[in-house]
Amino acid sequence: MSLYKLIVFTGPKGAGKSSLIKSLFPELDVRFEEPSYYRDYMLTGGLAVREVAGRRDAIEVIMAAIAKWNINVGLLVVDSSRPLEGVAEPRFLAVIERAEKKALVANKVDEQGSQVAELEKFALEKGLEFFGVSTKTGVGIEELKKWIITGEKTVKTMPKPVSLPVPKPPLPIDLVPVVAKKTPDKSRLTQEELEVLELCDGKRSISEIAFKTGKSYGDVKKIIDSLMVKGFIETLKTKTV
Numbered sequence: 001m002s003l004y005k006l007i008v009f010t011g012p013k014g015a016g017k018s019s020l021i022k023s024l025f026p027e028l029d030v031r032f033e034e035p036s037y038y039r040d041y042m043l044t045g046g047l048a049v050r051e052v053a054g055r056r057d058a059i060e061v062i063m064a065a066i067a068k069w070n071i072n073v074g075l076l077v078v079d080s081s082r083p084l085e086g087v088a089e090p091r092f093l094a095v096i097e098r099a100e101k102k103a104l105v106a107n108k109v110d111e112q113g114s115q116v117a118e119l120e121k122f123a124l125e126k127g128l129e130f131f132g133v134s135t136k137t138g139v140g141i142e143e144l145k146k147w148i149i150t151g152e153k154t155v156k157t158m159p160k161p162v163s164l165p166v167p168k169p170p171l172p173i174d175l176v177p178v179v180a181k182k183t184p185d186k187s188r189l190t191q192e193e194l195e196v197l198e199l200c201d202g203k204r205s206i207s208e209i210a211f212k213t214g215k216s217y218g219d220v221k222k223i224i225d226s227l228m229v230k231g232f233i234e235t236l237k238t239k240t241v
């Protein structure tokens with residue numbers, strides 16, 4: 001076993017691993033050229049940061065020794081502006097598999113067309129915590145740091161994708177959210193999400209929920225999307241109006 005408890009950063013080349021290390025731990029003298037295999041930075045308190053090279057050959061070599069790594073936190077860092085395919089390859093998941101705490105970090109949420117919702121859904125499926133961040137704007141960095149250090153998460157925020165149009169009802173069709181048979185713990189939902197979830201009875205449409213809550217259709221749709229990602233809403237039925 002390694003002497004230090006490791007905070008491991010893995011993920012495809014150019015995802016922003018080095019930038020993220022620098023944003024989280026500005027005191028470190030971070031190098032930006034890709035490591036041959038991995039590069040360590042010492043923190044206080046018996047912790048060390050380890051950046052793993054994203055190349056396939058490097059990860060193959062690393063996997064032979066990984067059983068000896070004492071991984072406290074495993075972070076799969078991905079560029080959220082790139083297609084999901086190729087981002088979450090099994091080799092990256094294997095690197096953090098044995099970590100005590102693991103998370104998918106969607107970096108570059110400042111970029112156009114950032115695929116935050118898809119990545120959050122993927123994280124949920126794989127049992128990973130999820131963080132949307134930008135090392136460029138600083139969004140989400142403090143929340144991620146808090147979780148790394150304390151294991152606690154502040155209010156769950158979904159960074160808004162840049163300039164995606166607010167969905168409008170495909171008139172004359174309205175959508176009816178159907179609550180999942182088995183729902184996760186509601187304690188992590190926001191007040192707004194709880195309010196909307198309460199009104200989902202399998203009959204009420206999004207327009208009707210919007211009317212009841214005084215919110216716009218687009219706002220309710222966004223809340224419903226978030227509830228879907230979190231596993232509370234199973235599907236959306238269409239209803240002709």
Ligand SMILES: Nc1nc2c(ncn2[C@@H]2O[C@H](COP(=O)(O)OP(=O)(O)OP(=O)(O)O)[C@@H](O)[C@H]2O)c(=O)[nH]1
Nearest residue numbers: 012013014015016017018019034054108134135136
């Ligand atoms: N727009 C944007 N660009 C970013 C962000 N974070 C990093 N970058 C850019 O992404 C590129 C790669 O960043 P690095 O931090 O070197 O990524 P890396 O994963 O360490 O790369 P390798 O070690 O070469 O695999 C650089 O040009 C960064 O400036 C971000 O939040 N937003």
Ligand SMILES: [Mg+2]
Nearest residue numbers: 017018032034
């Ligand atoms: Mg790097």
